[in-house]
Every structure is written in structure tokens, then in C-alpha cells.
Amino acid sequence: MKNIAVIGAGASGMMAAITAASAGASVTLYERNDQVGKKILQTGNGKCNFSNTVMNEDCFHGSARDTGLVKKVLERFDENKAVEFFESIGILPRVRYGGYYPFSEQASAIKDAMYLELIRRKVKLVLGHQVRNIQKKKNGFVVDDQFFDAVILSTGGKASPKSGSTGDGYYLAEKLGVHSNEALPALTYLTGTEKWFKNVAGVRVEASLKLMSDGKELDSSRGELQLTDQGISGICTFQLSAQAGRMLKEGHKVKVLLNFMPDMSFEEVVSFLNGRRSGLDSRKCSEFLIGVFPEKLCRVILQQADINIDASVKKLKDADVRRLAGCISFLAVNIKGTGGFDRCQVTSGGILADQLTDELEVKDVPGFFAVGEVVDCDGICGGYNLQWAWSSGYIAGMTASGK
Amino acid sequence: MKNIAVIGAGASGMMAAITAASAGASVTLYERNDQVGKKILQTGNGKCNFSNTVMNEDCFHGSARDTGLVKKVLERFDENKAVEFFESIGILPRVRYGGYYPFSEQASAIKDAMYLELIRRKVKLVLGHQVRNIQKKKNGFVVDDQFFDAVILSTGGKASPKSGSTGDGYYLAEKLGVHSNEALPALTYLTGTEKWFKNVAGVRVEASLKLMSDGKELDSSRGELQLTDQGISGICTFQLSAQAGRMLKEGHKVKVLLNFMPDMSFEEVVSFLNGRRSGLDSRKCSEFLIGVFPEKLCRVILQQADINIDASVKKLKDADVRRLAGCISFLAVNIKGTGGFDRCQVTSGGILADQLTDELEVKDVPGFFAVGEVVDCDGICGGYNLQWAWSSGYIAGMTASGK
Numbered sequence: 001m002k003n004i005a006v007i008g009a010g011a012s013g014m015m016a017a018i019t020a021a022s023a024g025a026s027v028t029l030y031e032r033n034d035q036v037g038k039k040i041l042q043t044g045n046g047k048c049n050f051s052n053t054v055m056n057e058d059c060f061h062g063s064a065r066d067t068g069l070v071k072k073v074l075e076r077f078d079e080n081k082a083v084e085f086f087e088s089i090g091i092l093p094r095v096r097y098g099g100y101y102p103f104s105e106q107a108s109a110i111k112d113a114m115y116l117e118l119i120r121r122k123v124k125l126v127l128g129h130q131v132r133n134i135q136k137k138k139n140g141f142v143v144d145d146q147f148f149d150a151v152i153l154s155t156g157g158k159a160s161p162k163s164g165s166t167g168d169g170y171y172l173a174e175k176l177g178v179h180s181n182e183a184l185p186a187l188t189y190l191t192g193t194e195k196w197f198k199n200v201a202g203v204r205v206e207a208s209l210k211l212m213s214d215g216k217e218l219d220s221s222r223g224e225l226q227l228t229d230q231g232i233s234g235i236c237t238f239q240l241s242a243q244a245g246r247m248l249k250e251g252h253k254v255k256v257l258l259n260f261m262p263d264m265s266f267e268e269v270v271s272f273l274n275g276r277r278s279g280l281d282s283r284k285c286s287e288f289l290i291g292v293f294p295e296k297l298c299r300v301i302l303q304q305a306d307i308n309i310d311a312s313v314k315k316l317k318d319a320d321v322r323r324l325a326g327c328i329s330f331l332a333v334n335i336k337g338t339g340g341f342d343r344c345q346v347t348s349g350g351i352l353a354d355q356l357t358d359e360l361e362v363k364d365v366p367g368f369f370a371v372g373e374v375v376d377c378d379g380i381c382g383g384y385n386l387q388w389a390w391s392s393g394y395i396a397g398m399t400a401s402g403k
Numbered sequence: 404m405k406n407i408a409v410i411g412a413g414a415s416g417m418m419a420a421i422t423a424a425s426a427g428a429s430v431t432l433y434e435r436n437d438q439v440g441k442k443i444l445q446t447g448n449g450k451c452n453f454s455n456t457v458m459n460e461d462c463f464h465g466s467a468r469d470t471g472l473v474k475k476v477l478e479r480f481d482e483n484k485a486v487e488f489f490e491s492i493g494i495l496p497r498v499r500y501g502g503y504y505p506f507s508e509q510a511s512a513i514k515d516a517m518y519l520e521l522i523r524r525k526v527k528l529v530l531g532h533q534v535r536n537i538q539k540k541k542n543g544f545v546v547d548d549q550f551f552d553a554v555i556l557s558t559g560g561k562a563s564p565k566s567g568s569t570g571d572g573y574y575l576a577e578k579l580g581v582h583s584n585e586a587l588p589a590l591t592y593l594t595g596t597e598k599w600f601k602n603v604a605g606v607r608v609e610a611s612l613k614l615m616s617d618g619k620e621l622d623s624s625r626g627e628l629q630l631t632d633q634g635i636s637g638i639c640t641f642q643l644s645a646q647a648g649r650m651l652k653e654g655h656k657v658k659v660l661l662n663f664m665p666d667m668s669f670e671e672v673v674s675f676l677n678g679r680r681s682g683l684d685s686r687k688c689s690e691f692l693i694g695v696f697p698e699k700l701c702r703v704i705l706q707q708a709d710i711n712i713d714a715s716v717k718k719l720k721d722a723d724v725r726r727l728a729g730c731i732s733f734l735a736v737n738i739k740g741t742g743g744f745d746r747c748q749v750t751s752g753g754i755l756a757d758q759l760t761d762e763l764e765v766k767d768v769p770g771f772f773a774v775g776e777v778v779d780c781d782g783i784c785g786g787y788n789l790q791w792a793w794s795s796g797y798i799a800g801m802t803a804s805g806k
Contacts (some may be wrong), residue, residue, distance in 0.1 A: 090691075091693075103695050104694055105607075106697050106698065109693050204508075272495075276493060279491065281492070282519075290494075291493045291495055291507055291515075291516050292493070293507050294507050294575050295512075
């Protein structure tokens with residue numbers, strides 16, 4: 001019987017431990033917190049969006065995606081297998097906007113059901129224990145002072161350090177000669193240099209976003225944009241944040257273009273505004289956009305388009321209307337930074353995937369596996385990072401147990 | 404030129420005033436608050452769900468519906484005419500789940516745009532003035548001390564008295580011999596006699612509801628049910644509240660049956676539970692429903708089904724499972740009361756529709772019109788009550804002005 005250590009009882013670690021134990025291994029699961037699955041409770045806004053009906057490698061970034069590892073891992077354990085697993089431990093799934101949630105819509109259900117399964121599978125839980133050292137021995141590993149045939153590293157990355165992930169996984173791996181690139185916050189807000197943000201704080205508005213660098217469009221997203229006193233937030237922003245952060249780190253200039261009427265072309269916005277110009281000609285320019293955008297945003301758009309808000313709508317010239325349409329269709333935000341690790345959902349960067357086999361085993365350190373967020377793999381919002389945790393955890397657990 | 408008084412500058416009153424003024428009348432709009440449209444700001448959760456793509460008389464209750472008045476009024480001024488009107492005053496519409504909202508998703512846009520239109524149409528606004536008396540004269544009316552050819556009563560009902568509707572419209576009408584039935588709160592929560600509510604306060608869960616009285620199903624609804632420490636709330640509850648309140652008032656017993664798995668029949672729930680019974684037989688009964696319902700609700704359902712939560716799932720008998728399925732598929736709430744006028748969205752009851760012409764004019768008092776919420780007409784959630792305000796306000800405004 002294989003004797004396996006799993007380091008970190010988050011999503012990927014619990015999955016690895018349950019899988020290995022089900023496959024007949026003797027499993028010890030180390031967790032520095034005094035409970036398992038702490039970060040799971042924060043996922044999906046407390047409801048745990050644990051997978052998605054649309055699942056493919058294009059929803060991920062990082063070397064795990066670039067090397068084709070994500071594709072292979074998802075092929076072997078896809079969203080249907082994840083749902084099947086959760087059903088087997090009592091989680092009835094519910095689909096909302098493509099995302100899988102527990103029917104109870106409580107993240108605690110996922111944590112509790114996995115915990116009960118760990119107990120049922122007789123996984124040895126070592127809570128409140130932070131692993132300090134993993135030593136490679138001839139036929140296995142010594143984790144602190146215990147010998148194991150195999151080790152699965154599932155410490156998570158650096159995101160949300162309060163829930164226990166402070167990046168010690170990279171350090172433990174590095175000591176075994178396993179390298180990581182720099183960890184950066186992902187799925188987080190972006191700050192802009194613009195002074196007008198302080199005037200739109202709190203506004204939520206449907207928009208599409210284009211991430212630009214050096215004149216090229218790198219990515220785009222759409223959804224409810226949240227404007228803060230320092231920049232942009234909301235899921236549509238989160239989706240761009242990993243790439244924005246990495247480009248900034250590499251010294252590039254990064255912009256996001258906001259489009260507040262994403263269903264109209266620029267010329268259609270011009271016509272729309274011209275229609276209003278004749279219909280609402282008794283108004284002042286400050287009242288010109290009432291009913292189109294939230295008040296605070298109207299003021300910023302008019303100001304950015306350099307419109308005299310005290311003048312009559314009658315006085316608007318064609319050039320004014322085109323400038324205004326420009327600020328509606330592509331208002332530029334110069335990105336200054338991203339939210340920190342304490343304000344992000346996941347880590348971009350980590351253990352470089354070219355060191356791993358398709359089974360998540362380190363090629364140069366047989367018996368040593370890396371799964372979940374500690375690997376250089378980050379997914380977009382929508383249950384993708386959890387699916388990566390389930391898939392990689394499952395495959396490593398199965399392989400480590402000798403199946 | 405007709406000289407018209409409109410009493411109350413809420414949704415229906417502003418619409419009546421704008422319409423009459425556009426049609427050439429001289430209009431005075433009285434409002435007891437120091438601003439117009441105060442209650443509009445609360446509608447649609449602050450976003451103003453101002454109409455709906457699905458609009459017919461079945462979405463309304465009260466004598467206005469029973470006499471066929473709602474149908475005729477909606478035929479003459481339907482949701483498309485309302486949207487057209489709002490577009491003409493600068494409100495770009497946006498549809499969400501069938502409901503029309505201003506594109507800006509701010510209720511203030513509706514209020515502001517209507518206010519600007521009142522000004523543009525030269526409606527005389529008398530703010531901070533509560534009308535105390537309407538006297539019928541030979542060729543018209545004296546409102547307090549001013550003479551008018553016609554009066555449109557748009558005071559609202561009794562819902563949300565803080566925004567100015569305290570029921571004085573019924574009193575003003577009664578003095579002219581125009582009768583109302585008793586006003587009751589509608590679109591509000593329901594309280595239950597059950598002690599277990601205190602254990603589920605704060606839970607939100609998808610459910611279907613059946614309103615029952617004397618063994619008959621009166622109405623049903625479905626949506627996100629909110630459980631409070633005293634009963635049930637959420638839009639699906641609001642939809643049943645007018646009828647529940649009226650039945651209670653008439654001395655009937657009223658029940659609501661909650662179904663927490665509305666997509667499964669009772670027998671399907673039994674099979675589902677039997678499947679779990681074999682899959683999760685290592686668990687205690689307290690853990691049997693993890694992942695299906697929110698924790699607090701699981702406890703109440705198990706308790707109501709008289710399941711020993713400390714026993715093993717293995718010990719569950721067929722009869723236990725059927726009892727449990729019963730509490731999932733039709734948990735009964737004995738309704739004790741409804742929320743009060745300060746906690747409801749609209750008034751059920753008011754000026755009886757059989758006294759009104761199809762133009763909302765009182766048959767026995769020519770020149771006197773009643774529109775909006777003061778009429779015995781209440782719609783379900785979703786922009787219906789506002790549509791009634793626009794439609795009735797428009798028709799009365801047009802008719803009073805002589806068009």
C-alpha cells in the first residue's frame with residue numbers, strides 16, 4: 001500500500017487525498033489551518049461555483065495552458081467527471097449562467113461533503129501543521145519527520161493569504177529543484193491613473209472592455225463593470241487582470257478601453273446621440289444623457305468629451321457629438337496596477353508546467369506531484385480554477401497511489 | 404383651453420399632467436411632498452422596472468380587472484406606447500428578464516426625465532401642498548380655493564406612507580360620493596404561525612409556492628424565496644400577498660405550501676432520497692441533506708419530518724423517507740398576516756372600478772377622474788403597477804383635456 005503525503009487541504013489537496021485513499025493508498029493530509037477547505041468558503045461569492053458547463057483550455061492562462069497540460073488534464077478529468085464526483089458525495093448540482101453550484105448554494109456544502117468523504121476514506125488529517133521541509137530520499141520523501149512514498153504539493157499560491165496560502169509551496173518546491181515564475185495576483189481589480197475615478201465610485205454599469213498594450217488588443221471581456229474610486233472592478237475586469245498584471249510587470253504600458261454601449265458601433269452611437277440632440281433640444285447638456293447612463297457616469301463622460309454642461313443641447317456641434325460618442329464607445333483607462341494578493345481570487349504564475357508530466361509529477365523528482373493553484377495555471381472567473389484543482393488533484397492522487 | 408388639476412405627482416399624476424398639457428390643457432399639478440415622483444425612486448429596487456414585455460389583465464387583481472377596465476385601458480395604452488413615451492423623453496430602455504428598465508438602471512432617471520418634461524410642457528407645479536378639499540361646482544370643481552374644469556385624482560393609495568401616500572385620495576373621493584373598498588397592503592411579505600421560522604431567518608432558496616384556502620389552490624408562484632424570522636418574503640411571496648391578505652381579512656384560513664424541489668414530483672423526490680440513502684449510508688441523518696439545501700433549512704426539514712438527526716442514515720425507514728419528501732415537496736406555512744403599509748409596494752383595493760368609464764372618469768361626477776394606485780387595481784411585481792399608472796394617467800389626461 002502506497003503511503004502518500006498531501007500538503008495543503010484546499011480544493012486540490014482534498015481531491016487528491018480522497019482520490020488516492022479511494023484507490024487504496026494510505027494518505028496523510030497536512031493543513032496549516034485548523035480546518036480544511038477554508039478558501040472554498042469564499043468561492044463563487046460564498047456559493048461555490050465549482051465548475052462550468054463550458055470548459056476548455058482557452059479559459060486558462062500560464063505555462064500549464066501553453067504547454068498543453070491543461071488540455072490533457074481536462075481531457076482526463078472534465079467537468080462532467082467533477083459533477084459526477086460531487087454527486088457521489090451528496091452534492092446535487094445546480095446550473096446558473098453556465099456555472100455549476102451546489103443546489104444548496106452554500107460553499108460550506110462542498111467543504112463539508114469533502115470533509116465527510118476524507119473521514120469516510122480514512123485519510124489521516126494533520127491540522128494546524130505547516131510543513132516546513134520536504135526531503136528527497138532514495139525511495140521516497142521525508143515530510144518534516146515522516147516518511148512517504150510520494151508527496152502531492154497542494155499548498156495553493158499566494159492569493160488570499162488570510163486563508164492560509166502564503167506562497168510556501170514555491171519555497172518547498174524550489175528546495176527540491178522545482179522552479180516557479182513570479183506569482184502575481186489574478187482575478188482582481190485594476191487601478192487607473194485617471195483622476196475622474198473619484199467621481200464615479202460606486203457606479204455599476206454594463207460595459208465591454210478591451211485590454212490594450214502597445215496598440216494591440218490582448219483580450220476583451222463584457223459584463224457588469226464596477227467603477228471604484230481608483231479604477232475598475234467586477235468580473236469583466238477580473239478576467240483581464242492576470243494578463244494586465246503580467247504586462248505591467250514586464251514594463252509595458254497597459255490600457256483598458258471601456259465601451260458603455262457595446263451593442264452599438266461608434267457610428268450608431270453618433271446617430272443615437274444625433275437623434276437625442278433633436279428630441280431633447282430644450283435641455284441643458286448636463287441633462288442630455290439622463291436615462292442612458294448613471295448620473296455620475298454621465299458627468300464624467302460629458303467632462304471627458306469636453307462638453308460645456310451648462311450650455312443648451314441646441315448648441316451641440318457635430319464635432320461635440322462625435323467626441324461624446326468616442327467617450328461612450330472607447331473611454332480609455334491607463335492601468336497603473338492591480339489589486340494585491342489579499343484582494344485577488346487566484347494566483348497567476350507558479351511552478352512551471354514544463355517540469356511536469358501529464359500526471360502532474362515532477363519529471364526530475366519522481367513521486368513528487370504539484371496540483372492546483374501552486375502550478376503556473378490560472379483560469380478565468382466561472383469555476384475554472386476549481387475545476388483545475390479537481391482535475392489536477394484527481395489525476396495526481398490516482399497516479400501517486402499507483403493506479 | 405381646459406383648466407385641469409392633477410392631485411398627486413407620482414407616476415400616474417405626472418403622466419396625466421404631461422399628457423393633458425401636451426394635448427393643450429392648462430395643468431396644475433399638486434404634490435404634498437416638496438418634490439415629484441418620490442416613490443418612483445424606490446421601484447424596481449432603485450432601478451425602476453417601469454413596464455414589462457408580457458402585459459395583460461391577468462397580471463392584475465381588483466375590480467378594475469374584474470370589470471374589464473384593465474384590459475380596455477391596456478389596449479388603448481400598452482407597454483409599447485409606454486416605452487415609446489419614455490424614449491421620447493430620453494429614456495433608453497433596457498430589458499432584463501422581461502422587465503423594462505432605463506438603460507442607466509437608475510430610477511432617478513425616470514423621475515428626472517418626467518420632471519423635465521413637466522417643466523417643458525409648462526405644467527404648473529404646486530409642491531408642498533396637500534389638497535384638503537375638492538368641491539363639485541356647476542361647470543367644474545374647486546380644489547381648495549382654485550377653480551378647474553376637470554380634476555384627475557392621482558394620490559396613490561396607502562402603500563409606503565413615508566413617500567406621501569396616506570390614503571387621503573379615498574377620503575377626497577368619498578366626499579364626492581365615490582366609493583372605495585378597504586385598502587390592504589399588497590406586494591409584501593407574509594407571516595406564519597410556525598415556530599421554526601426563527602431557525603431559518605436569512606435563508607434564500609429557489610422554491611415554488613401554492614396559496615391555499617379551504618383546501619383550494621388560489622394561486623401559485625415560483626422564484627427566490629426568502630425566509631425571515633417570522634415568515635416568508637421575496638418576489639414569489641409578494642405575488643401571493645394581495646390575495647392572501649384579502650382572504651385573511653374575510654376570515655378564511657390561508658396556507659402557503661412551499662416546494663423546495665419544484666422540478667421534481669413527490670415520487671421523484673422519494674427516489675432521489677432513496678438514492679442518497681444508499682450512497683451516503685456512512686453519514687448521520689444530520690448530514691444527509693448537505694449540498695441539497697442550505698444548512699438551516701436542512702435542519703428544519705429534518706425536524707419537521709420528525710427524523711432523528713443523530714441516527715445513522717442506514718437506520719432511515721421507507722416511511723421516514725416519504726415523510727422527509729413530504730416536507731421537501733409541500734412544507735405548509737399557516738399564514739397569520741401580511742406586512743403593513745409601510746413595508747409593502749402597492750395597495751390592494753381602492754376606488755371601485757364599476758363607478759368609472761373606460762376613460763377613468765367617474766360616471767356620476769363628470770370631469771372627475773381617478774388614476775393609478777388610488778383605483779382598486781393592483782398588479783404583480785414586474786413593472787405592472789407602473790404600467791397601470793402610465794396607461795390610466797395617459798387616458799385620463801387625454802380625455803380631461805378634451806382629446
